[in-house]
Each structure stands twice: as C-alpha cells, then as structure tokens.
Amino acid sequence: MKFSKRLKSMQASPIRKLAPFAAQAKADGVKVYHLNIGQPDIKTPECFFNAVKNFNEPVLEYAGSQGIPELIEALQKYYETYDMHFSKDDFIVTNGGSEGLLFTFMAMCDPGDNILIPEPFYTNYNGFGQSINMEVKPITTKAENGFHLPPKEEIVAQIDDKTKAILVSNPGNPTGCVYTKEEVYMLAEIVKEHDLWLVADEVYREFIYEGLQYTSFGNVKEIEDRCVIIDSVSKRYSACGARIGSIACKNAELMGEIMKLCQGRLCIATLEQLGAAALFNETPASYLKAVNEEYCKRRDTLYNELMKVDGVICEKPMGAFYIVAKLPVDNAEDFVKWMLQEFRMDGATVMATPAEGFYATPGLGRDEIRLAYILKEEDLKVAGKLLAEGLKAYKTAMANA
C-alpha cells in the first residue's frame, strides 16, 4: 500500500509536538502552566446549552447543507452590527472556521496554485494547503514592528501567475497584530489590481483592545465581490467544542462552488447550530465587553513580565490573545523543551509554543515563541514570572554549558 506525498510531506502540528514533554513533567509532579494552547477558560454563555437542551424533535434529522435558517438569520444580524450587509444567500455554516478555509481554498486553487499569507501565520493554513496541493507563499513580517505589513511593492513582488488569493488573519493568530485601515485598503488595492481573492479570517474580531479602530475587510465596498470572510463562534463565545464556523461572501458563483462541497458532506450538526444561533441572538453585550476587558488585563500582565527580561523583543499586541516574542536564545524549541525538562520554580514550569512552525520561510522564527494569554490573571502572573525567571536561568545555564 502506498501513502500520498501530500500528507507525508506535512509536518505534525508544532503546537502539539512538544506535548509529550509536558506530560512527562506532569507525571513527575510538576505543575505546568500552559501558554501554548488557544483554549480559553472563559465560561460559555448559558444560552448555548439551553438552546441545545430545548431541542424536542423525535428524530435528529439532516439539516440543510447551507445551515439552519435560525443560524443564518443570526449571522446576518450579527454582521449588521459591524456595518456589513449580507443577504441570507451570502452565508454558509461550516464545521468550524477550519472547514470554511479548506472549502474556500478548494474552490480557488488547483494543484500547484498558491496563495499569499503574511508570516508568521496559523500553522494549519499550511496544513490545509498541503492536503489539497496548494502552496503558501509567505509575506514576511517582523516582531520589531509588531508584525505589521511590509510596503506594497514587497507584497506585490510575491505574486506570480499561479497566485489566486491573499489570506490574512486579522486580528492575527499568532501575532495579535490588528491591521490599520491603511493596511486593509492597501491589500484591497492589491487584490483588485491583480485580480485575486481576499480571504479574511476574522475570528478574533471582538478581541481588540483599548478601543482601537478596526476595519474589517467586509467593510471595504471596492472588494465586496472578491472578499470572503471566515468566522467562528469558538473564541468569540468560548465555544471551541461546538465546531461552528461560517463563510460570508457576496460572490454567488464562489458560494455555488463551495455549496457543491457542502452538499457532499451533507450538513453540520443540528444541535450545535441551534446553540450557536442562541449565542448570537441572546448573549448580552456585557458578556463580550467583560471578556474583552479580561483579556486586555491578561495581555498587560504577560507583556509586562516579558518586558522585564533583557533582550526580549515584541510590540504590545492590540488584538486576539497571543503574543509572539523574540527571545534572547538561539533556538526557542530547545528553550521550550528545557523549560519542560529542567526548569522548576516552586515545583512549577511553563509551556510555550516555538514559533518556527508558524513561518513558511526556512530558518525564520527560530528564536521566537507564541504565548496564549488564556489563563486567569493570577495564574498568568505566575506563568509570566516563570517564563522571565526561566529565560534568565537558561542564559546562565547556556553560558556555563
């Protein structure tokens, strides 16, 4: 039996590959603070569970392939609050944002085609690409300027005749970068001039701090026929286990192509769709406001701890709940392993994600880590201190090695 090259060449998840070292530390009785994963500890709104529990049909039937009408209507209303005006036909409910991305790529790219993505990027973008023989061409961004976009000419230089789209995550995972209005319009101009699609992964739309102005790609009238918005309830409502995402796009032909795939996979889980509709319709605005304030405090706590260490480079991120920091180490993966294997303070250590796996350009990000500030503030304070102390101890250990 043979295995496909498309999967053989795919790397295992860089977020998960150091998990065995964390498991060993725990087996040894060490408390591990996880800053490596994006699973929030925030409560899921009660209305989700209530909607699920109120389901009272005798048969759990297939839903329609597009999604249930209640959820599509809820999505439509939600986007109205961001001044994005979609009709019901402009939506497809997907199995998390992940399926939305995969199906969108399938509709745009044949094998050998490519899309541009600013790096560092969410590693699974690359995984989805490899699984369908699509290539990712990186637009390199840097810690030094908070991972904002390079000048237009640098981006345009990456476009070739196989380029079909530009994909951005805004606010960014893993960078936490929120693009300025100028950056958003620059990308809009590029996709218009080069006849490309713009795919915007905006699942962290509510996670923007200090009242910073946010421009969604869905607000740019000039590209409304070529813009695809990917969304998800996972982070917004702390409902990662619901697997409810969506595609919003005004290009009927593209939605028709994607619907062929949706009909093939039949439908999305009915109960979870009912729960998601309730999340949009019933969650009080105070919930999102409180969550936003909580994350903003957490960001400050972690960022302040990081800034206490000489040689750490990162701008304060304005969105999402991640920080990518450049560390004064040669190899961040070695450092993360060392923290799990060697470093203990009051019987505890901390786990980060080496950032190299978030880059497509070989060698980049080797001295960087991604941190998710998803712990309660008191825990985060401890985790931040552990990291700061760990970095100092690692420096000493390396100097003495």
Next chain:
Amino acid sequence: MKFSKRLKSMQASPIRKLAPFAAQAKADGVKVYHLNIGQPDIKTPECFFNAVKNFNEPVLEYAGSQGIPELIEALQKYYETYDMHFSKDDFIVTNGGSEGLLFTFMAMCDPGDNILIPEPFYTNYNGFGQSINMEVKPITTKAENGFHLPPKEEIVAQIDDKTKAILVSNPGNPTGCVYTKEEVYMLAEIVKEHDLWLVADEVYREFIYEGLQYTSFGNVKEIEDRCVIIDSVSKRYSACGARIGSIACKNAELMGEIMKLCQGRLCIATLEQLGAAALFNETPASYLKAVNEEYCKRRDTLYNELMKVDGVICEKPMGAFYIVAKLPVDNAEDFVKWMLQEFRMDGATVMATPAEGFYATPGLGRDEIRLAYILKEEDLKVAGKLLAEGLKAYKTAMANA
C-alpha cells in the same frame, strides 16, 4: 478572480437537483411522497438526547483530535460484538462518514491517482475524489444480477499503476446489495495481490434482512493491515444530524497520516460525541432489531409494488434501505420530472432519484432510479402504487406523444 477546475468540473448533487420540481408540485397543492432521500423517519434513541442534556461543564472546550475517550471505548466494544478486535489507537472519530472518507482518500492518493469503486455508487464518492484531484475508476455491476460483483479478471483489468485502493459500500448504497463471503474474499485477494488499500464503507451494517450471513472486511484477517472501515451513527441510530462517523484501521502509519489532517481541523463537536457514545452504550438490542424488521417489511412492500409493473428489472435487495430498479423507460430523469410535473393520483405523486448520477461510466443507469424505502409502511404502500400507476400512465403518454 479565478475558480478552480477541480470544483468547476464537479456535478451538482443528482439527489438534490430535481428538488425545485418537487417544490413546485407542493406549491400547487400536490402531496409528494419522497422516495428520493435517505433521511429515515425512525426515532433517535432517547439516550442520545439525555447524554447531551447531562453535559454540565462551564466551558465547551476543544476535544482531542482523535475523539473523546468515551466514544472510542464505545466503538471498540461495538466492533467486538462483530468479532472485530481493535485497540483504542485504531480509531479516529470523524465529522460523519463523509470526513472519514475524504481524509482516507487524501492519505492514499496524490493528484492523478485513482481508486476503483463498483458502480452504481454513492455519488459523493466522486465528489470527494474530484475535490482532491483523485479519479474514480468504476467496476460496473448490473441490476440483472442484483449488482453483485463481476468476475475477478474484470476487476483486475481496471487496476493500473495509479490505482491506490478499492472502495466498496457493503451493504450498498444505492444498490442494497450485500456481498457474499466469496465476494469479500475475492476483493481481499485482489488488494493483497496488487498491494492496494481496501476501504469499506459499512454504515448499513445493521440493515441486512432475513438473517443473511454478513462478512465485514474487518473480519478478514489476511488484509487487516490494509483495510479501513468507515462507519457512522447516522443511519444505524437514525441520528443523521449528529454528524458522527469513524475510521477504524490497524495500520498505524495510515492512522498517523490521517491524524495530521484531524489535528488541522482540531476536533469534532463534543456534545455530539457524548450523545454518540450513549447510543453505542445504552441503545437496547431490541431497538436495532425492531428497526431491522420495520425496514424489511418496507422493502417487501415497495418491491412487491414494483414487481407488478411489466418491464421493471430488479433483484430483491438484501441490505441498506435502497432499491435501484431498471424501468421500462428511455430516460429515467424525464420520467421522474414527468411524475413531479404531470402525474397526479388522488392529488398525490411520488419522487424518485434518477440513477445515472450514481454511475461513472457515461450512459449507464439512464433507465434506472434509486428508491429509498424510508417511509412508514402505509405511506410506502401508497407511494409504491403511485409509482406503479405512474409507470403505466407514462408508457401510455409516451405512446400517444
């Protein structure tokens, strides 16, 4: 913006494309009996909903990518009852059987590779294939002998150096054919001799009638390292809207490749997995027995009505809940449309699915339809009569045209 050829060349679902004609008939006040879809009317066991309602965590977190331990243990026990002995690592929970098939194909085939499938087959097999640039090579089977397999040499003749697997649906959708032990072992021999994978879609395993002996591909020791079993709770427990399927396979390397994709899509909905675990653990054996008996009666009812019409050719199917019948018409799609647009008896008509879309060989199946016997017996009796009378009236109408 450009669209991919892989999706542009994909046909819309043949099961859904005549839906507008049915909608028009209903708008005209006509009662339409649907024999065209595979949505059972059987009640979902209460234990599914109870398990979902008993979920009591404050945060709906990501599950592990493999699936929740409760469900994996339940699957393991379930297969034991069929004398299939898997370890826990041999399972992956998927988003319906659909995702299981897609990921399996991705792990086996690069663009241009092919798999063999007996035709007529479940149309989405072809859709999944096209979406990842994999080709389907048909092994033609015929209504005249109940869609059983052709001789070994005819199958082997279809294998070329790009062939990676044989996929079978057993019991078959849309044919209802249950392969004999000899057929199962013949396919096992072929995949061993030609170093291919065997992918067995066995979601209708419980739908076998008159106590017919059933051999699962999972029972064939000789191919246990190359056999992949695709399964689903959708039909077994009338839980189509749960979207819970699974892959069972003893080849650790293949499972490792598929797990890369699973990590990319993160996980399957937690609540639905809890419900599915309860289905396996708590549904009384009497439920499946009663469902089996109910479908067997329905099959007889529909089959007997079909046999009253001169020129209809089909063997009595022994499994699943479909019949593919060859009709005395030139074009079954025209007939199905005519039934929806012209034929009324006591204000009612019936909808079937033209079977041509279930074939990969051009021209085959043009005079065939697929019928799903998923209605209550009294409704099915009426639907069967409508179909029989419709066929007679169509013959007269065509003769006079």
